[in-house]
Amino acid sequence: MSPTVNGATVVAGAAAPATTASAPPTRRRMSSTRWAALAFLAPLLAYLAIFYAYPLYRNVELSLHDYTPRAFVQGNAEFLGLANYADVVTSSTFGLALRNTALFTLVSIAAQYAIGLALAVFFHHHFRLSAVLRAMFLVPWLLPLIVSASTWSWMLNSENGIVNSVLEAFGIGQINWLTSPDSALWSVIVANIWLGIPFNLVILYAGLQNISGDLYEAAALDGANAWQRFWRVTFPLLRPVSAITLLLGLIYTLKVVDVIWIMTTGGPGNASITLAVWSYREAFGTGQPDFSPAAAVGNLLIVIALAAGFVYLYLQHRQERS
Amino acid sequence: MNTHRRSWWKTVLGLVLTAIMLFPVYWMLNVSLTRTGDMRADPPHWFPWAPTFEGYTDVFGDQLPALTTSILVGLGCVALTLLISAPAGFALAQLRPRGSGVLSFLLLVAQMIPSVVMAMGFYAIYVRLGWLNTVWGLIIADSTIAVPFGVLLFTAFMSGIPRELVQAAKVDGASTWRTFRSVVLPVSRNSVLTVSLFAFLWAWSDFIFASTLNRNGDQIPITLGIYAYIGNNTTQWNSIMATAVVASVPAAVLLVVAQRYVAGGVTAGAVKD
Numbered sequence: 048m049s050p051t052v053n054g055a056t057v058v059a060g061a062a063a064p065a066t067t068a069s070a071p072p073t074r075r076r077m078s079s080t081r082w083a084a085l086a087f088l089a090p091l092l093a094y095l096a097i098f099y100a101y102p103l104y105r106n107v108e109l110s111l112h113d114y115t116p117r118a119f120v121q122g123n124a125e126f127l128g129l130a131n132y133a134d135v136v137t138s139s140t141f142g143l144a145l146r147n148t149a150l151f152t153l154v155s156i157a158a159q160y161a162i163g164l165a166l167a168v169f170f171h172h173h174f175r176l177s178a179v180l181r182a183m184f185l186v187p188w189l190l191p192l193i194v195s196a197s198t199w200s201w202m203l204n205s206e207n208g209i210v211n212s213v214l215e216a217f218g219i220g221q222i223n224w225l226t227s228p229d230s231a232l233w234s235v236i237v238a239n240i241w242l243g244i245p246f247n248l249v250i251l252y253a254g255l256q257n258i259s260g261d262l263y264e265a266a267a268l269d270g271a272n273a274w275q276r277f278w279r280v281t282f283p284l285l286r287p288v289s290a291i292t293l294l295l296g297l298i299y300t301l302k303v304v305d306v307i308w309i310m311t312t313g314g315p316g317n318a319s320i321t322l323a324v325w326s327y328r329e330a331f332g333t334g335q336p337d338f339s340p341a342a343a344v345g346n347l348l349i350v351i352a353l354a355a356g357f358v359y360l361y362l363q364h365r366q367e368r369s
Numbered sequence: 370m371n372t373h374r375r376s377w378w379k380t381v382l383g384l385v386l387t388a389i390m391l392f393p394v395y396w397m398l399n400v401s402l403t404r405t406g407d408m409r410a411d412p413p414h415w416f417p418w419a420p421t422f423e424g425y426t427d428v429f430g431d432q433l434p435a436l437t438t439s440i441l442v443g444l445g446c447v448a449l450t451l452l453i454s455a456p457a458g459f460a461l462a463q464l465r466p467r468g469s470g471v472l473s474f475l476l477l478v479a480q481m482i483p484s485v486v487m488a489m490g491f492y493a494i495y496v497r498l499g500w501l502n503t504v505w506g507l508i509i510a511d512s513t514i515a516v517p518f519g520v521l522l523f524t525a526f527m528s529g530i531p532r533e534l535v536q537a538a539k540v541d542g543a544s545t546w547r548t549f550r551s552v553v554l555p556v557s558r559n560s561v562l563t564v565s566l567f568a569f570l571w572a573w574s575d576f577i578f579a580s581t582l583n584r585n586g587d588q589i590p591i592t593l594g595i596y597a598y599i600g601n602n603t604t605q606w607n608s609i610m611a612t613a614v615v616a617s618v619p620a621a622v623l624l625v626v627a628q629r630y631v632a633g634g635v636t637a638g639a640v641k642d
Contacts, residue, residue, distance in 0.1 A: 080464055083545040086470070090453045091520060095624060098513055099479055104489025119496050144384035166386070174379040182628050186394055189620035189631070191574035193592045194613040197599055198397045202607055209396060212412045278437070302483040305576045327485045329557070330492070331581045336505045338489060345486035352481040 053311065090323050106311075109342035116336055131343040139316055140325060144344075148301065148351075150323040151236055156296035160289070163247025170248070171255045180226045181252070188245035196309035199238040200225060203310075228318035231311045235319050239306050242298075247292055254288030255281065294359045308332070322348045397617075401425070401610035408606055424611030432612055434485035438504065439573055442590055443619075445508035446572035447565045450515040454564065455557075458523020459549050463535055473524065476517040487513055488581040495582060502586030510578040515568035526560040527553060563630040566623055573619055591616045 075140070109257060110131050112124035134139060170181045201210050205215035212223055224234040258281065266276045304327045307313060313320035313328055322344055330341035400408075401424050402417035461469045490512050492501070500506035530553060538548040556559070576592045583589060589597070595616060598609045624631065 080545075081466055084460045084464035084466035087456040087464065087545070087549070088466065091457035091472075092515070094453050094516060095475070095479070098509060102487055102494060103482070104490075105493040106486055106490040109489060109492075114493075117495065120631075122497075124615040143493050163573060169379075169383070169386075172376075172379060172543055174383065176380050177383060180383045182624065183387050184390055185624060185628070185631060186391060186620070189570065190394070190617050191575075191576070191613075191620070193576050194397070194617055195393065197595060197609060197613060198393045198400075200397055201610070202393060202401060207409050207411070207413065209413050216412070241390075244390070298481050302485070304483075304485050309576075309599070323483055323485050323640050325440055326483075326489075327577070329586075330485075338493070342486075342489055345483065345489060348483050349481070352483065353478065356478065356481050 060109055076142070092105075106342050106345060109338050110340075112339060114338045114342075125341070131339045132347070135340050135343045135347070138281070140320065142321050143317055144322050144325045147232055147319065150232065150320050150322070151239070151303070151307075152297060152300045154236050155239045155243060155300050156293055157242035158236075159296060160251075160293060162240070162244050163292075164251050164285075164289075166244070166248045167251035167255055168281065170252060183243045184248055187242055192242070192305040193309055195242060196238065196306045199234075200310045203234055214346050225311050228315055229320040231315060234308045235310050238310060239300070239303065242306065243296060247296065250292045250295075251285065251288060254285050254292075257288075258284050263355045290359070290363065294356070297355055298352055301348065301355070321352070380494060394617075396609050397613055400606055401614050403556040403607050405605060405607060421607065422528065424605075424607035424609075424613075427605070427608040428611045428615050431613070432591060432594045433587055435591045436615070438588045439590040439592070439616075441504055443572045445505065446511045446515060447568045449508060449512045450519045450568040451561065452565060453512075454516055454519030455523055455554065455561065456549065457520045457565065458527050459553055461520070461524040463530070463532070463553070464545075466494035473521065479513075479517040484577045485512065487579055491578070492581055499584075500514055502583050502588070504588055507575075507578060507590070508572070509584050511572040511575050512568070512580055514571045514575070515564070518567060521565040522560055522564055523557065523560050526557055530556055562627065566627055566630050570623065573616075 111126065111128060112118075113127050113131075114124045118124035118245055166184070170177050201207075203211075205211060205221055205223045205226060208224070210224065214220075214222065222230060224230050262280050262284070263276055266280050271279060303321070304323045305320055307324045308320060308327060311319045312332065314325040325339045326344040326348065329337045329344065330339075399415070399417055402420040402422070403414060404419065404421040405423065407414055407419075460466065462474065488511070491506075495501045495506050534546055534552060534556070538552045539545075543551065573590075574592065575590070576596070579590050579593050580596065584593065591612070595609060595612050598605070598612060
């Protein structure tokens with residue numbers, strides 16, 4: 048049992064009577080702790096205000112004005128209210144970007160989770176070299192995204208890529224993975240799934256280790272086979288860990304820009320554009336930066352991410368109460 | 370005997386799965402050693418039978434400044450992250466001021482904000498301050514990825530430090546600052562390592578902030594070095610992949626040296642031990 052703050056204070060007072068003579072009364076000591084806490088938190092609070100809140104505020108401001116590169120320097124952008132948001136939502140790109148974002152995010156996290164879980168269960172049966180191989184699985188996750196994304200784009204290259212070369216050996220003709228509107232989005236999804244497997248594997252493996260082996264023995268004694276043991280014991284007990292894995296995957300995948308930008312720049316045309324990529328392209332991807340609509344798209348993305356986060360927190364809260 | 374045979378079978382399956390998973394990494398190595406003339410061979414060469422180091426000579430000819438910048442940005446990001454998140458974690462875990470629940474929640478929310486949005490905000494601010502294309506500007510922007518993670522990880526770890534230990538230091542007359550520096554920090558060595566490792570790796574790998582806040586500077590990081598290569602000479606994939614291999618070195622080193630901390634950082638907060 049860990050002692051409470053009060054208990055510890057009492058112990059301190061009893062152990063050092065000589066110093067208590069000059070020690071301030073409890074109330075003032077409490078407030079001195081509060082000052083100390085504030086002092087230790089001050090750098091973080093200042094940091095959050097200057098480097099989080101202020102950029103976000105600037106971003107909202109960008110989205111409500113008409114900022115051109117010149118207005119940026121002179122600071123005389125025209126106030127437009129919500130016109131940028133209206134333009135964005137009614138734009139023909141919006142529906143496509145929304146659909147692609149949903150597809151990219153949901154397919155990615157579902158596949159990452161399923162493959163990650165299968166691998167975690169597989170590695171949970173300890174075998175020779177299992178620890179080494181599990182560590183090797185972390186590599187894709189640790190590589191800089193630009194490294195993985197450019198490797199994938201060369202592998203998927205239409206004329207010289209290894210993927211088409213292998214398919215050709217099986218008599219399948221050239222597929223323009225990254226340059227055809229039908230396959231570009233699916234190609235970046237495959238690369239993104241590959242990137243996310245290690246993260247899912249590590250978390251789910253740690254979750255599996257916390258499930259007591261006795262339960263499996265009991266289930267085995269009751270005659271449950273491996274398949275039943277997975278669905279009746281492992282899967283239900285892994286639910287909290289699964290939920291956090293999926294949430295983190297969702298938040299992370301909604302934000303993805305690098306992978307898509309490096310492999311397809313959201314193209315061809317808008318075929319593989321997502322909200323995050325759209326925002327990046329408008330602001331930084333063309334010779335003509337258009338910050339105001341980009342900021343509007345970015346803010347819509349924040350709203351979606353936060354909504355997803357709150358739904359999760361609400362579900363978790365309800366589950367804890369029941 | 371049966372179990373032995375079965376686990377042998379699993380090792381083989383494990384090796385096959387790992388080989389499939391790591392194939393892109395192998396391919397990167399293979400292409401980096403392929404001669405420019407063989408790059409468009411059909412079918413592609415599966416093994417670098419006649420390896421060339423042209424690509425790597427290019428890297429060390431062109432990319433040394435970029436590598437130095439990346440190391441500088443990474444180390445700066447580690448320093449800034451630790452400086453802000455370790456004291457804050459201590460305060461939230463051990464001093465528990467009012468409103469710490471709200472603050473932890475805000476940090477959780479902060480992690481949901483897309484980098485592209487932060488990049489636009491930073492761009493708008495830096496353009497006025499003249500901080501675009503500076504190393505410290507990039508360090509600050511990169512640290513926004515690591516600071517919320519750092520605070521939450523330190524809070525989680527430091528909550529586990531027995532209160533008796535902290536109180537004992539107080540009884541001995543240590544100030545809160547001294548308690549933090551001489552008692553709490555040394556005990557938290559592992560979490561300091563984990564946070565440093567991730568702060569470095571994220572800053573090293575960052576592409577979004579580099580490509581928005583630092584794209585026209587003299588001091589570009591290695592990720593932009595690769596990106597510039599891709600844009601300029603699409604025929605020289607051996608140079609691109611050689612740069613990619615060099616850019617992957619920190620990740621490989623950290624995986625070998627500090628795998629324990631990597632796994633610890635990934636699962637922190639997600640799984641209760």
